[in-house]
Amino acid sequence: xxxxxxxxxxxxxxxxxxxxxxxxxxxxxxxxxxxxxxxxxxxxxxxxxxxxxxxxxxxxxxxxxxxxxxxxxxxxxxxxxxxxxxxxxxxxxxxxxxxxxxxxxxxxxxxxxxxxxxxxxxxxxxxxxxxxxxxxxxxxxxxxxxxxxxxxxxxxxxxxxxxxxxxxxxxxxxxxxxxxxxxxxxxxxxxxxxxxxxxxxxxxxxxxxxxxxxxxxxxxxxxxxxxxxxxxxxxxxxxxxxxxxxxxxxxxxxxxxxxxxxxxxxxxxxxxxxxxxxxxxxxxxxxxxxxxxxxxxxxxxxxxxxxxxxxxxxxxxxxxx
Amino acid sequence: xxxxxxxxxxxxxxxxxxxxxxxxxxxxxxxxxxxxxxxxxxxxxxxxxxxxxxxxxxxxxxxxxxxxxxxxxxxxxxxxxxxxxxxxxxxxxxxxxxxxxxxxxxxxxxxxxxxxxxxxxxxxxxxxxxxxxxxxxxxxxxxxxxxxxxxxxxxxxxxxxxxxxxxxxxxxxxxxxxxxxxxxxxxxxxxxxxxxxxxxxxxxxxxxxxxxxxxxxxxxxxxxxxxxxxxxxxxxxxxxxxxxxxxxxxxxxxxxxxxxxxxxxxxxxxxxxxxxxxxxxxxxxxxxxxxxxxxxxxxxxxxxxxxxxxxxxxxxxxxxx
Numbered sequence: 001x002x003x004x005x006x007x008x009x010x011x012x013x014x015x016x017x018x019x020x021x022x023x024x025x026x027x028x029x030x031x032x033x034x035x036x037x038x039x040x041x042x043x044x045x046x047x048x049x050x051x052x053x054x055x056x057x058x059x060x061x062x063x064x065x066x067x068x069x070x071x072x073x074x075x076x077x078x079x080x081x082x083x084x085x086x087x088x089x090x091x092x093x094x095x096x097x098x099x100x101x102x103x104x105x106x107x108x109x110x111x112x113x114x115x116x117x118x119x120x121x122x123x124x125x126x127x128x129x130x131x132x133x134x135x136x137x138x139x140x141x142x143x144x145x146x147x148x149x150x151x152x153x154x155x156x157x158x159x160x161x162x163x164x165x166x167x168x169x170x171x172x173x174x175x176x177x178x179x180x181x182x183x184x185x186x187x188x189x190x191x192x193x194x195x196x197x198x199x200x201x202x203x204x205x206x207x208x209x210x211x212x213x214x215x216x217x218x219x220x221x222x223x224x225x226x227x228x229x230x231x232x233x234x235x236x237x238x239x240x241x242x243x244x245x246x247x248x249x250x251x252x253x254x255x256x257x258x259x260x261x262x263x264x265x266x267x268x269x270x271x272x273x274x275x276x277x278x279x280x281x282x283x284x285x286x287x288x289x290x291x292x293x294x295x296x297x298x299x300x301x302x303x304x305x306x307x308x309x310x311x312x313x314x315x316x317x318x319x320x321x
Numbered sequence: 322x323x324x325x326x327x328x329x330x331x332x333x334x335x336x337x338x339x340x341x342x343x344x345x346x347x348x349x350x351x352x353x354x355x356x357x358x359x360x361x362x363x364x365x366x367x368x369x370x371x372x373x374x375x376x377x378x379x380x381x382x383x384x385x386x387x388x389x390x391x392x393x394x395x396x397x398x399x400x401x402x403x404x405x406x407x408x409x410x411x412x413x414x415x416x417x418x419x420x421x422x423x424x425x426x427x428x429x430x431x432x433x434x435x436x437x438x439x440x441x442x443x444x445x446x447x448x449x450x451x452x453x454x455x456x457x458x459x460x461x462x463x464x465x466x467x468x469x470x471x472x473x474x475x476x477x478x479x480x481x482x483x484x485x486x487x488x489x490x491x492x493x494x495x496x497x498x499x500x501x502x503x504x505x506x507x508x509x510x511x512x513x514x515x516x517x518x519x520x521x522x523x524x525x526x527x528x529x530x531x532x533x534x535x536x537x538x539x540x541x542x543x544x545x546x547x548x549x550x551x552x553x554x555x556x557x558x559x560x561x562x563x564x565x566x567x568x569x570x571x572x573x574x575x576x577x578x579x580x581x582x583x584x585x586x587x588x589x590x591x592x593x594x595x596x597x598x599x600x601x602x603x604x605x606x607x608x609x610x611x612x613x614x615x616x617x618x619x620x621x622x623x624x625x626x627x628x629x630x631x632x633x634x635x636x637x638x639x640x641x642x
Binding site for chain 2: 025028029030031035036038041042045046047050051052075078079081085089091119122125129131135136138145146147209210211
C-alpha cells in the first residue's frame, strides 16, 4: 500500500534524527518501542507551534522544524534530563515538498545534535500547526524541579533575555534597528538554543529550575510559587544582548523581563555553588548570570541600582493577546 | 502567577484521568516524571483530530475528548501494551468553559476506564485540533507488531466494520436510515471502543496486529506488506452490524472494507489458536471474526461465496480527500 501520507513520511521523516540503540521499533508500526535504562525515570513533555499564534504566516520552514523541537528540548533541559525520542504531529494545509524538505532539515539537524531519534508521528491535512512530544530519561530522583528553591539561594539565568520577543517585533515591522542587530534578534527567535548540556550539568547544583517561554518575570513567578518563596532581582544584572540594548536603550530591561520565547533556563542554587556554576557555564558554552536572590514571602521585588521599580507584565498568554 | 491558560488547566485537566503510583511528577512542571517498570519496554504513539478533517465542525465536545484518547488507546492496544500516561495538546479558537467541561468529561471517563493518567500537555489558541500522545508499557520482546504474520495464519478482526464511516455519512446528510440505526452508526463514529483488553490478551497468540483507522483493506495491506505475505479474505465473513446492513444492503461489504475510523484490531494467528482466541473474545467482550487466511505473495484477494471480487479503494488519506 502506497499512499501519500505514507510516501511523505518515508521520504522526509523515516531516517530523520539520530540513530539510537535503545529504539527497538521506530516509525512504521502502530507505536514505537523503546528501552528506558534501568535506574532511570522517564521524562515526558509536549509543546506546540501554531501559525498565527507562535509564528507568523510564512515563517521559514527550516526555523519551524528547529523551533518545534527546540521548545521541547528546553523543557527536557529544565528537568536536567537527557533527551531521547521524539514524536511529531504535523498538520499541513497541503504537502509542499520544498517546505517539507526545509522543515525536516531544521528538525533533523537539531535532533542529531542532541542525539534524539524521531520514532513516530502523524501527518494530517489541517491549518498549519506542529506538535512535538519529547521523551527523555533522568537518573531516579535526580530531576530538577520547580519546587526545590530555598530562601537564601541565588537566582540565575542562562544566555540573554528578550531577544526573541524583539526579533518578533522586528519581523512585524515595529522595531527600528541596524540590519545586523535586527538579523541577530530574528535569529534568536527563529533558532532558539535549548540549554541541554547546562541542564544536565545543573543536576546536583540547582535547587530548582524552569525554562523561560513566557518571559523571565512570568516564569520566575511560577518557580517561586512552586517553591513557596519570593525573589529580589537586580535589574542591572539582567543579561541583555548588545542588539537588544541598541534597539531599546534604557527600556531594554523591560524586554528582558517580559519578552517570551527565550528558551533560556532560570534556576536557583546555594550561593556556595556559584563558582561551580561558573565553570559549568564555561564548559557548556552557555553564559550564566546571577540576577538576584530568594527571600521569604511571595512575589518578585525588582531593583535598579537599589531603587525599587514597578512592573506589571501580563506574561505571554495565548488566550489574552 | 495566575493566568488564563494555567487557570483552565487547573480547573479542567489537573485531576483528569486515573491516579497512578508510577507518576512521580504530573502536570505543573516543565515535564512529567514517570517510572517504567523493570523488564518492560516503553510504547509511544501520537494521533491528532483536526476540525474539518477528522470531525465535522460542531461535533460534540464530549465525543472529541473520548475520540482523541480512544484513537491513541487503539494504537497501544494494537501493540498488546498497557496504556499508562497521556499528554494532551489542545488548540482552541477560544476557551469556552462549557465546551472544556464536556471535552474533559469525555476524555477523563475513558482515561479512568483504562487506568490512564493525564500527566501533561499544552493549551493554545488556534484552529480547533487535539493531539494526544500516549505512553504505555509492554514486557520486553512481547509487543505485537505488524511484521510477524506467517503464510498459513488465519486473519481475524474484532467488532464490526464500516459503522463509523456510515455514521459520518449520516451526519453529513447522505445516508437514509431509521433513527435507531442512524443513532447507532453515529455513536460508533463518536465513541469508538479501543480494544485494549483484547490486545493484551493477544500477546502470545497473534503473530501480527494492526489497528483499523483507514479501513480494513488499506490497513490489512499495511500488515501484509510489513510481513511480506498476501491474504485471501472471504467477504461473507466480514462482521457487519445490522444497522450497516439496513443502511447499505448488499453493498454493505464495501463499507466494511473501505470505511475508516473503525478502531478495531486486525490480526493474524496460527489456525490452531482459533479456539483460544474465541475464549479471549468472550472474556474481553470484543467479538472476533475469522475473515480469511494468509498466503504467499502480496496483496489481498477478495472472494464472495467463492467468486473473486474486484475492489479499488483508496483508503482514507487526509491529503487525497
